[in-house]
Every structure is written in C-alpha cells, then in structure tokens.
Amino acid sequence: MPQLQADLLVIGGGATGAGIAWDAALRGFDTILVERYDLATGTTGRFHGLLHSGGRYAVKDPDAARECIEENRILRRIAAGSIEDTGGLFVVTPGDDPAYADRLLAGCAETGVPCEEIGVEQALRSEPRLNPQIKRALRVPDASIDVWLLVNGLARGAADRGARILPYHEVVAVHRGDDAITGVRAHNHVTGEDVDIEAGFTINASGAWAAQVCELAGIEGVGVVPGKGIMIAMNHRLVNTVVNRCIPPSDGDILVPIRTVSVIGTTDVHVTDPDDHEISQDEVDQMLDSGEQLVPGFRQARALRVWTGARPLFRDEKADQAGDREISRAHTLLDHLERDGLARFLTITSGKLTTYRLMAKDTVDGMCRQLGLDRPTTTADTPLPDYRDGSAFRLGGRLRHKEDHLLDEQLVCECELVPRAWLEEHVRASGTTNLDDLRRSLRLGMGPCQGGFCMYRAAGIVQGIKDLAAPEADTSLRNFLEERWKGVWPILYGDQLRQARLDDWIFQGLLDVEHLPGDGAAHVASHGRRTAPAGMPDEDA
Amino acid sequence: MREPMRYDVIVVGAGVAGLVAAVRAAEGGARVLVLAKGVGATHLAPGTVDVLGYADGHRVQRPLDELPDFIGAHPGHPYVMVGAEEIEAALKWLQARVAAGPLPGYRYVGSPGENLLLPTAVGALKPSALAPASVAAGDLRDGGRLALVTIGQLRDFFPALAAAALAQVDGVQARAIELPLRAAARNDLNALGLAERFEDVVFRESVAAALHGRLEDDERVGFPAALGLQDPDGVWSDLQERLGRPVFEIPTLPPSVPGIRLFGILRAALRRAGGRIVVGGEVTGVEAERAHVRAVRAHVAAREQRHSTDWLVLATGGFASGGLEMDSRWQVHEPVLGLPVTGVPDPGAPRFTPRYFDDHPLARAGIATDAYQRPVAPSGERLYENVLVAGAALAGAAPWREKSGDGISVATGYRAGGQILEQVTPAAGGSQTTVSTEA
Numbered sequence: 001m002p003q004l005q006a007d008l009l010v011i012g013g014g015a016t017g018a019g020i021a022w023d024a025a026l027r028g029f030d031t032i033l034v035e036r037y038d039l040a041t042g043t044t045g046r047f048h049g050l051l052h053s054g055g056r057y058a059v060k061d062p063d064a065a066r067e068c069i070e071e072n073r074i075l076r077r078i079a080a081g082s083i084e085d086t087g088g089l090f091v092v093t094p095g096d097d098p099a100y101a102d103r104l105l106a107g108c109a110e111t112g113v114p115c116e117e118i119g120v121e122q123a124l125r126s127e128p129r130l131n132p133q134i135k136r137a138l139r140v141p142d143a144s145i146d147v148w149l150l151v152n153g154l155a156r157g158a159a160d161r162g163a164r165i166l167p168y169h170e171v172v173a174v175h176r177g178d179d180a181i182t183g184v185r186a187h188n189h190v191t192g193e194d195v196d197i198e199a200g201f202t203i204n205a206s207g208a209w210a211a212q213v214c215e216l217a218g219i220e221g222v223g224v225v226p227g228k229g230i231m232i233a234m235n236h237r238l239v240n241t242v243v244n245r246c247i248p249p250s251d252g253d254i255l256v257p258i259r260t261v262s263v264i265g266t267t268d269v270h271v272t273d274p275d276d277h278e279i280s281q282d283e284v285d286q287m288l289d290s291g292e293q294l295v296p297g298f299r300q301a302r303a304l305r306v307w308t309g310a311r312p313l314f315r316d317e318k319a320d321q322a323g324d325r326e327i328s329r330a331h332t333l334l335d336h337l338e339r340d341g342l343a344r345f346l347t348i349t350s351g352k353l354t355t356y357r358l359m360a361k362d363t364v365d366g367m368c369r370q371l372g373l374d375r376p377t378t379t380a381d382t383p384l385p386d387y388r389d390g391s392a393f394r395l396g397g398r399l400r401h402k403e404d405h406l407l408d409e410q411l412v413c414e415c416e417l418v419p420r421a422w423l424e425e426h427v428r429a430s431g432t433t434n435l436d437d438l439r440r441s442l443r444l445g446m447g448p449c450q451g452g453f454c455m456y457r458a459a460g461i462v463q464g465i466k467d468l469a470a471p472e473a474d475t476s477l478r479n480f481l482e483e484r485w486k487g488v489w490p491i492l493y494g495d496q497l498r499q500a501r502l503d504d505w506i507f508q509g510l511l512d513v514e515h516l517p518g519d520g521a522a523h524v525a526s527h528g529r530r531t532a533p534a535g536m537p538d539e540d541a
Numbered sequence: 542m543r544e545p546m547r548y549d550v551i552v553v554g555a556g557v558a559g560l561v562a563a564v565r566a567a568e569g570g571a572r573v574l575v576l577a578k579g580v581g582a583t584h585l586a587p588g589t590v591d592v593l594g595y596a597d598g599h600r601v602q603r604p605l606d607e608l609p610d611f612i613g614a615h616p617g618h619p620y621v622m623v624g625a626e627e628i629e630a631a632l633k634w635l636q637a638r639v640a641a642g643p644l645p646g647y648r649y650v651g652s653p654g655e656n657l658l659l660p661t662a663v664g665a666l667k668p669s670a671l672a673p674a675s676v677a678a679g680d681l682r683d684g685g686r687l688a689l690v691t692i693g694q695l696r697d698f699f700p701a702l703a704a705a706a707l708a709q710v711d712g713v714q715a716r717a718i719e720l721p722l723r724a725a726a727r728n729d730l731n732a733l734g735l736a737e738r739f740e741d742v743v744f745r746e747s748v749a750a751a752l753h754g755r756l757e758d759d760e761r762v763g764f765p766a767a768l769g770l771q772d773p774d775g776v777w778s779d780l781q782e783r784l785g786r787p788v789f790e791i792p793t794l795p796p797s798v799p800g801i802r803l804f805g806i807l808r809a810a811l812r813r814a815g816g817r818i819v820v821g822g823e824v825t826g827v828e829a830e831r832a833h834v835r836a837v838r839a840h841v842a843a844r845e846q847r848h849s850t851d852w853l854v855l856a857t858g859g860f861a862s863g864g865l866e867m868d869s870r871w872q873v874h875e876p877v878l879g880l881p882v883t884g885v886p887d888p889g890a891p892r893f894t895p896r897y898f899d900d901h902p903l904a905r906a907g908i909a910t911d912a913y914q915r916p917v918a919p920s921g922e923r924l925y926e927n928v929l930v931a932g933a934a935l936a937g938a939a940p941w942r943e944k945s946g947d948g949i950s951v952a953t954g955y956r957a958g959g960q961i962l963e964q965v966t967p968a969a970g971g972s973q974t975t976v977s978t979e980a
Contacts, residue, residue: 281871281889288869299869410696410729420696453794456663460699464719470664470705477663485897492893493867501861502585508941510587510792512665514898515600517709 002195006032006164008367009183009199011171011213014044015147015353017205018154018165019360019379025161026382027364027375032197033155033163034186036170038437040151042274043207044353045440046309047147048231048265049258050242051075052354053088055115055140056249058107059100064330064352065111071355072141074380078357081387082149084395086257088142088242089123090115092135093293096247101136104246108140115140127239129295142242144258146393147353148440153384160385169195174202174217181217181336181345201344201367208274208312210349219340221317224349226274226310229266230283232491235302235448237395238262238295245294252290259395260416260447261304264291274310279490302499303491304448314350331359333366343370412461413454415447423461433462433472435480448496451484452503456511474516481507548574549965551837551850553824553877554864556581558932558950558957559856560807561631564638565958566852567814571965574848575811575818576839580804582862582933582946587661587792588766588799589676590635590951592628592653593620594668594944604653604670604948605629617884617905617937620945622912623952628653631955632671632948639673642806646774650677653948658682660763662698662793664706664715668944673799675777679763679789684712688756689763689791692748693721694730697794698765720751735767736798739776749783756786766790766798773802822846824877827853832926834878852927852961855880855916856954859907859933859940867892875908875934880916880924883909883936900939907936914957929957 008024010017013035021033035041054068076083092098101117108115116139123137124130155165169186172194176182183198204213207224214222237257245253251267264287284306291298314332331351336342348363361377368375383390398417402409410420426441427433435451435458438444444458445451459477462468468476492500507513552563555577567573593604596611608625612618620628632653639649649671651657656668657680666681679687687707689700700717707715724730724738738744756762762780768790769776780788792799811818819841828836836849857864857877865882867873871892873882884906886892892903909917914929931953933940940946 285870303869407727410694412696456702456794457696457699459663460702463699463702463705467701468705470709473702473705474663481897486895489893489895489901493869493871497860497867498863501859504941505582505585505861506794509944509946510585510794510797511661511663512667512944513663514942515595515665515667516663516706517665518706 002193004032004164004195004197005199006030006197007200008032009034009197009202010205011184011203012042012205012207012209013039013151013155013165013167014042014205014207015040015151015154015356016207016348016351016359018151018158019356020203020205020348020363021158021163021165022154022384023360023364023377023379025158025163026378027368031158031163032199033158033165034169034171034184034197035167037189038167038434038440039155039165040147040440042209043309043311044147044151046231046307047353048254048256048263049144049146050254050256051083051143051145052352053140053142054111054113055088055090055104055108055138055142056244058111058113058115059103060249061330062107062111065107065113067358068352068354069111069113069141071358072143074357075145075354076143076392077390078379078383079150079153079387080383080390080392082146082153082393084144084258084393086142086144086241088140088244089127090138090140090244090246091123091130091294092137092246093131094133094135096135096245098135100248101138101246104138113140127241127243129238129297130243131294131296136246138246142244144242144256145353146259149393152441153386156386157384171213171216174213176218176342179341180343201371203363203367204345204347205363207349208310210312210347214347217342217345219336219342222334222347223315223317225270225313225315226272226276227313228269228271228276228308228310230279230287230306230308231263231265232284232287232306233261233263233304234291234298235261235304235496238298238301243294252287255291255294259443268311270313271310274312276310277308277486279306279308281490284490300494302448302494302496304450304496305487306491307487312349331355331362333362335366335370337370412457413444413447415449415454416443416445418442418444418454420461423458424465427462427465433466433468433476435459435462435476436483445484449499449503450488451480452499452506455480456506471518474518477513481513546574546846546848548572548848548850550574550852550854550961551576551848552854552856553577553837554581554856554858554862554932555804555818555820556583556856556858556862556932556950557803557807557947558954559854560804560811561635561951561954562854562856562929562931562958563816563818564807564810564814565634565955566961566965567811567816569958569962569965571961573811573816574850575816576822576824576837577818577820578823578863580820582858583800583804584797585795586797586800586947588673588797588803589659589667589669589792590632590649590671590947591668591944592632592670592948594656595942600668601656602668603655615937617909619935619938619949619953622910622914623956627956628948628952631952634955635951636671638810639803639806641810643809644773644802644806646778647802648674650674660687660703660707660791662703662765662791664703666710670948673773673790673802675768675773675788675790676766676792676799677789678787679761679791681710681713684710686757686760687713687715687763688718688760689715690718690720690752691765692724692730692735693719694724694728695732695735695765695767696729697731698791700763703791718752718755720748722747722751731796732765732767732793732798733770733796733801735765736770739767739769740771742779745776745779745783749780752784756784761787761789763789763791766792770798770802827878829925832924834925834928851965852929853925854929854931854957854961855908855934856931857934862933864934865906873906878916878925878928880908881918882906883919900942904939904942905937907938908934909936913960914953929960931957
C-alpha cells in the first residue's frame with residue numbers, strides 16, 4: 001500500500017478545505033488535501049453562487065453580517081477573477097411587510113454593511129424584468145462568485161507551494177493513537193487502491209460530512225444536521241443584479257445571476273443524510289412560484305438544471321446535554337484535544353461560503369495554537385496566483401476571446417463558448433478523462449443544451465489525447481449522461497423538455513450510446529471509478 | 542387582401558411524415574399545401590429509415606418477422622394500425638421517390654425484411670431498415686476492416702472514439718485517421734460546411750492524396766456523412782474510384798447532411814406533383830364545424846392567411862419538434878388543434894424516472910387515434926372526421942429507444958396520404974366526402 005507523509009492533512013475539498021490548504025501552504029506547512037470525489041462537489045459546488053454582502057443577516061445575526069461584509073471586501077481583493085460585481089438588491093414584493101426594509105436598513109447601518117434605499121423606478125430601470133409591483137428597493141454590495149474558479153484557484157495556489165491535492169481519495173479509516181490522531185487511510189477511486197497518509201496534524205473540513213469523519217475517528221456526539229436546499233438554474237440572466245426578497249430569511253428568497261444563468265434558491269429541510277439529493281415536484285413548484293414573485297413570467301423561462309445542497313448545521317450533543325439546543329449557523333471549530341482528549345485533530349464545520357477564508361484562518365490558527373507555533377495567516381493580503389492582476393470576472397470575457405479567434409479556433413461548447421484548445425490543455429494538465437469533471441472545470445455543457453452537442457465532441461477529443469480503452473471511454477460518456485439526467489428530469493417542461501428530447505435524438509437516435517459494443521456498464525468495476533458513484537453531486541451554477 | 546385559398550389537403554409539419562403524406566396525396570391529384578413553422582426533424586436525424594431496431598431489450602434482425610410479436614406486446618403502438626404490409630409498401634414507395642429525385646444516382650437501399658447494422662459516430666451498431674447507399678456501404682453485418690477518416694477542421698466527428706468502440710465487435714477491425722487538411726478558412730466546420738467542400742473536385746483530390754499509401758488492402762474507408770449535398774452520388778463514386786475501395790458515410794451531429802438531402806428530395810417530389818410548401822408558416826388557428834376542420838389560419842411572412850381545406854394532416858411531431866408541449870404546471874398541450882394527449886402520467890405521478898436509459902412514463906405520450914389515424918378522445922369518441930395524425934405526434938411509441946422513428950413517420954405519412962386519395966376525386970375541387978365511419 002502506498003504511504004504518504006505530511007505536516008498537515010486536510011479532509012475535504014470544498015471551499016473550506018481548499019482554503020485551509022492554501023492558508024497552511026502560505027504559512028509553510030507541508031500539506032496534503034484529500035477529497036472523496038472531485039474538488040467542490042459537496043456543499044460548495046451545490047450552491048447558488050451568492051457572495052453575501054451581509055445584508056441577509058443584518059437583522060437576525062449581526063455578527064454574521066459583520067463577518068460577511070469584511071470577507072466580501074477581502075475576497076474581492078484576493079480572488080477577484082472569480083467574482084462578478086453584480087451588486088445586490090433587496091426588494092419588497094407585493095404582500096411583503098414594507099417595514100422590514102427599515103429594520104434591514106437599521107441592521108446594515110449597525111453592522112457596517114453599505115445599504116441604501118433607491119427609488120422603485122430606478123430599480124426597475126436597472127432591472128426591467130423585476131416585478132413592477134415592488135414597493136421598495138435597497139441596494140447592497142452582494143456579488144456572484146464562481147465556486148469552481150475559486151476552489152480550483154485555491155487548490156492551484158496551494159499546489160504551487162508544494163501542497164498535494166488528491167481528489168477522488170475517500171477517507172475510509174482514521175488512524176488513532178492513544179491520545180492523538182495520526183493520519184488516515186484513503187481509498188483512491190481512480191486506481192482502486194488504498195493509500196495510508198501519516199500526518200502531524202489532521203483537519204476535518206468535510207462540512208456536512210464532518211460527523212461521519214468524526215465517527216471514523218471514534219469521536220461520538222458530533223452532530224451535523226444537513227440542511228437540504230434546492231436550487232434551479234434558469235437559462236439566461238433574468239436579472240443582472242442579485243435580487244433578494246426583502247423579508248426575513250425564507251424559502252425562495254434569492255435570485256443570483258452567475259455566468260450565463262441565474263439561480264433561484266432555496267429551501268432548508270433538515271435531513272439525516274448529506275448525500276440525500278431527492279427533489280420533489282412540490283419543491284420545484286415552490287421555487288418557480290417564488291421566481292414568479294420576483295420576476296413575473298419566470299415560469300415561461302427555461303429551467304436548465306436543478307440540484308440540492310446540504311448546508312452543515314452544527315449541533316454538539318455534548319452541548320445539548322448542557323441544555324443548549326440552539327443550532328448554530330456561524331462556523332464551528334471543534335478542538336478535539338479539549339473536547340475529547342485527542343490531540344492533533346480539529347473539525348471545522350457550519351459557516352457559509354462567503355466566510356470560507358475566515359474559517360480557514362481560524363482553523364489553521366487553532367492548529368498553530370495547539371502546536372505552540374506562531375505563524376500568522378497572510379491570506380487576507382495575498383491574491384490567489386490565478387487572480388494576481390486583480391481584475392474582476394467579466395461576463396463578456398469568453399465572447400471577446402471567441403471574437404478574437406473567430407477563424408482559427410474550434411468551439412467545443414457553443415453555449416458556454418469553450419474552445420477546443422482549452423479543453424485539450426485542461427485534459428493534458430489535469431489528466432482527467434471524466435466528462436463531468438471537465439464540465440465543472442470549464443463549464444462545458446452547462447448551458448441550454450446541457451451537453452447535447454459538446455459531450456460527444458468532448459468525449460472524442462479526450463479519446464484523441466488519452467487513447468482510452470473503449471470500455472472506459474464508453475463508461476465516461478454514459479456516466480455523464482446519467483449524471484446529467486439526475487439534474488434535469490425533475491424540471492423538464494417547456495422549451496427545455498423540447499431540448500432534452502433533441503438531446504435524446506442525438507444520444508439515442510443518432511449515436512445510440514445505449515448500445516455501445518461491449519457492455520460498458522459491466523466494465524465500471526474493473527476499470528475503476530473515473531466518475532463518482534451514483535448519488536454523486538450534480539451541482540451547477 | 543388576396544382571395545382565400547382552397548386546398549384538398551393541408552399538411553401541418555414538414556418532417557418526414559408530413560412530406561410523405563403530402564407527396565403521396567399530391568401525386569394522386571390532390572391539391573396540397575404543407576405549412577411548417579420550420580424545417581422538420583430531417584435536419585437532425587441521421588437520414589436512415591429505422592423501422593424497428595430494438596424490441597423489449599433485444600436487437601431486432603428482421604423487423605417484419607418480429608412485428609407480430611412486437612405489436613402484440615405494444616397494443617397502443619402506431620404499428621398496430623399500420624401493419625407489416627403497409628410498412629413494406631411505404632418504404633418501397635420512398636425508395637422510388639429517392640431514385641426518381643433530383644440527386645442523380647442517389648438511392649436508398651435495404652429493406653424492412655432485414656436490418657443493416659450501421660456504425661454510429663460513437664461506434665455503436667445501429668439497426669436500420671433503409672439507408673442511403675453511401676451510408677449502407679458501412680454495413681457491418683459481416684464485419685470487416687474500417688479506416689475512419691476525418692478532417693481536423695470538422696468539429697463534429699471523432700473517429701478515434703468510434704474506432705475504439707467498433708474494435709470491440711467480433712469480426713470488426715477499426716482505426717482512425719485524422720487528415721490535417723485545410724478545407725476552409727474557418728477552423729470550425731460542421732458537416733454541412735464540409736459537404737460543400739466535398740463537392741469540389743480539387744478538395745477530393747487532396748483528400749485522396751492525403752490518404753495515399755495509408756490504407757490497407759481490405760479496408761473500407763468511412764467518412765463523416767458530409768460527402769456532398771448537390772451531387773452526393775457523384776462525390777461518393779468519385780472518392781471510391783480515387784481510393785480504389787469501398788467508401789461509406791457515418792451520420793454525425795446535426796445539421797444532418799443525409800437528412801437535408803432527404804428533405805430536398807421530398808420537397809422536390811411535392812413540387813413536381815404540384816404541391817406547395819411554406820416553411821415559416823405557423824398555424825395560428827383552425828376553423829371547424831361539426832367535427833370537420835374547414836379552414837386553417839396561418840402566420841406567413843408577417844401576414845395572416847386563411848386557407849380552406851377538406852383535409853388536415855397533423856404531422857407536427859412530438860415534444861422535440863413542438864408538436865406536443867408541456868408547461869411549467871406539467872400540463873401537456875397539442876398546440877394546433879388542442880387535441881387531448883394520451884400517455885401523460887397523472888399530476889403528481891413521475892413523468893420521468895431517475896435513470897436516463899429507463900423507459901420513462903412520459904416517453905409514449907402523444908395523440909391517440911382510431912384505426913384510420915383520426916384523433917380520438919380518451920373515451921374513444923372521434924374528434925375530427927377529416928383530420929389524420931401522422932409521425933411522432935402519434936401516441937404509443939418510444940421511437941429513439943426502439944429505433945422506429947422514421948419507420949413510423951414514413952408508414953403513417955404514406956398511409957395518411959393514401960387514405961385521403963381514396964376519398965378525393967382528382968381535379969374535382971370542392972368535392973369532399975368523409976372516410977367511412979366504422980373503425
């Protein structure tokens with residue numbers, strides 16, 4: 001069995017884990033990060049894309065609001081290229097209590113979140129699709145953030161400083177000495193091998209899965225309640241500004257324009273399994289009705305994809321016994337030395353994407369404290385290597401690129417304007433052959449046709465580079481179709497149903513992917529898992 | 542305003558079903574108008590005629606032989622009312638139209654008696670009853686050695702993928718060759734753009750030269766289905782001659798060159814028979830009285846037109862073509878006549894299931910008809926006496942999974958045209974009878 005050693009082992013490749021790897025690498029720790037599937041396929045990737053201004057928390061949770069605005073400003077400096085400065089609005093829609101806007105203004109003033117009331121007319125001028133019946137509109141510095149750009153940027157930055165980032169490595173055992181955690185055993189889903197990792201320190205940054213990792217370590221009573229929320233990506237940017245409904249936090253209260261789509265969310269249903277991604281028709285209808293409230297005619301727009309994400313809500317059963325039943329939304333750092341007498345092991349959970357950097361900093365600070373080291377964080381002032389030039393993400397960037405290369409470049413994905421050269425470069429650099437990973441990395445197949453045209457092309461291009469054995473290539477294409485289907489079938493209506501039938505025409509009527517020679521499905525086991533197992537995330541945004 | 546126009550038959554939809562119905566009726570002397578919102582599925586589909594490729598999990602070798610069992614197992618299927626004989630007749634009729642069409646030498650080969658096994662662009666073997674001769678030349682029922690060739694500038698064909706898969710088939714050897722030829726200024730060709738290039742003899746020469754010395758003796762050479770649009774048989778023959786071996790085409794991503802050829806052939810046949818076709822004519826309303834459609838209103842070139850007619854053939858397709866629509870409250874509509882749609886799961890029941898290759902509950906939704914293809918209500922009551930439904934709008938089939946799509950379209954379109962002819966006296970404008978009412 002292969003053996004690896006590091007100062008620090010991070011479990012979890014979401015924003016928090018990748019943020020910890022980057023923070024720790026900057027502080028000079030030799031770091032390994034393991035993630036059970038691809039990076040950002042847990043809660044991070046199953047997200048609506050909102051970089052909070054803090055306005056959403058200004059009334060109910062002033063501390064969270066303060067954290068959000070501070071981090072919002074930091075991230076615009078250090079991860080500029082992953083953030084689009086859309087701005088945000090809180091709008092009072094018909095039937096909402098107009099007085100809540102006053103509470104919001106007051107809360108924002110108190111917590112330092114810039115918030116000004118603008119006229120309804122001005123709001124409608126800037127966002128003409130907004131419900132013309134809105135009664136008030138407040139402007140806040142919300143933004144949208146591309147989590148794949150962010151997490152891949154963090155991982156690349158960490159790797160540049162020597163960190164080893166290991167996707168598709170699932171922790172199957174946690175090694176425990178008498179009074180300390182000493183590492184883990186991870187299963188490599190690509191090769192099918194197990195690997196032992198010995199670590200001077202281990203951080204459990206698995207978020208909604210934190211309780212499961214603690215159980216592997218023999219730690220009892222860590223309660224993480226997955227709060228399942230549904231999100232639907234709509235074709236087009238129905239709005240160009242983040243639109244929040246100006247009411248206390250509620251279901252379906254946010255519409256986020258991100259890249260070429262807009263995402264409506266969300267709900268909060270407490271479930272037992274963070275991998276529970278079941279979507280009910282009622283939830284879909286609820287989101288469409290909420291969208292209609294913000295943007296009349298919403299139901300006539302095309303819904304591209306639906307997914308759910310599990311927010312980790314922390315509840316420590318040890319604290320429960322002391323009578324504190326409050327479920328915390330702020331992030332929670334558990335020092336298992338204090339809590340369980342186990343050294344060299346921390347768990348970080350809860351929190352929100354906007355504050356991932358702060359979570360990472362607090363966690364690495366906690367490790368330094370336990371190790372008696374004085375190495376302060378530098379993440380607030382160190383731009384990610386990919387974003388050193390400090391310019392924000394601009395929606396027209398890809399179109400400009402295409403226009404500059406009109407004659408010489410071949411497009412793989414017309415919806416998201418992905419040139420063949422980017423795909424080839426990425427496949428060569430990352431070594432991945434997984435079409436679903438390519439989708440996340442390049443936004444290949446995230447547009448209206450949901451891979452109808454580009455996935456055949458991508459499979460062909462990958463084949464040209466990697467010369468895969470046929471069963472592997474077939475499995476990759478078929479698994480992509482299955483993964484895609486999970487995110488589209490609950491929202492197929494209108495033009496998107498038509499699009500899906502056109503895609504059937506291509507994949508079944510023209511290519512007949514169902515009947516490839518040799519039973520591809522039978523080869524899944526023997527050729528390792530290039531694609532995550534069934535039930536695997538199916539995020540978008 | 543112009544005088545309202547009168548037709549014996551108005552066909553709504555210019556896919557294979559609509560065009561076949563229109564041509565057959567027009568050739569029999571009926572005055573025919575085809576109204577279509579846009580071009581039909583011909584431009585998407587591979588241009589083969591698949592009658593029945595898969596039945597209940599197994600690959601079908603002999604569609605006509607298996608039809609009785611298939612019909613028995615699928616009582617709501619369109620083939621139940623068509624039957625084997627008429628399928629065979631319809632396909633022969635189509636082959637004759639192709640042979641007599643505007644593309645010299647171009648023809649469809651095969652028969653519903655036995656399926657061809659045609660390599661697809663991912664390397665599956667697809668059972669098809671008929672195919673253009675240039676596509677059928679890739680038939681792999683007896684295996685063989687293939688060299689699959691593409692031009693680097695084409696963005697829609699990847700022979701490495703197909704070759705890897707095909708090499709797994711017993712008796713088949715396949716490899717891929719990518720030619721670094723410059724076919725066009727723009728590095729972003731689709732099949733249609735490449736088809737234009739193949740019309741050029743100089744380009745064909747360069748292809749042959751690039752392949753010179755690279756082919757094995759017994760290799761057939763497969764190209765993406767882009768071997769010409771105006772004179773595909775000439776292009777195909779010329780390449781075979783230059784390469785000194787059999788050449789074939791593999792259908793690839795839309796726009797479909799073989800499909801566009803078929804559309805052109807049927808449109809030419811319609812015009813030759815005196816029929817009219819308006820693509821870009823959206824039906825906006827239908828006038829009916831006592832279960833008879835009397836006139837059709839259409840929006841054509843920003844104008845409203847009204848055409849009276851004795852017959853209406855509804856060949857608007859399924860969900861893919863806009864012939865059926867589902868709104869965000871999961872209600873299904875047929876937009877031209879507002880016909881009831883059968884096979885739609887009850888509200889709240891799943892329309893689809895979580896595995897892509899499942900048989901989905903909504904898959905067989907469509908218009909239910911009587912044995913004459915006249916639309917019926919769920920009670921079985923006939924809704925229109927002079928409306929016939931053809932093609933993918935019909936309920937009961939899962940065309941992509943069965944590989945039955947164009948078979949259903951050709952057969953039901955042929956049959957609809959034929960039934961109208963039995964009732965229309967040629968050149969006797971204004972005459973009108975209804976088909977007999979016993980179903």
